Amino acid sequence: MPDYTVIIDDLDVAMRLGIYPHEATPQRVRLSVRMRVRYDRAPSADRIEEVLDYDFVRDGIHGLAAGPGFALQETLVEAVAALCLADARVREVRVRSTKLDIYPDATVGCEIVRTRD
Structure with missing residues (x-):
């Protein structure tokens, strides 16, 4: 794979x-x-349906930015990581x-790194 x-x-x-x-x-x-x-398998048809469309991550980040905000950068990066890991194909x-x-x-x-167990 x-x-x-x-x-x-x-x-x-x-x-x-x-916090200030x-x-x-x-x-x-x-x-x-x-x-x-x-x-x-490796993409062979050169079509977006074969791969992860990163629009969902960009759109999700914009959604987080439009929300109530975060006190800590650590909390923000955890939220973005969780967003990405919602797609089962994302391993890390x-x-x-x-x-x-x-x-x-x-x-x-x-900066954080999160991996799927």
């Missing part, structure tokens, strides 16, 4: 993320997702979030 890595890189969203009063309004957050996806997911505007000289972030 072939494995592929499906990547969504540098998806910028505005969302409420943080100044973070009560949406701020820029960059998310990157790498999913190791296993298929029964790596999610990175980065706050872009907290410091003038650095970004701050969190």
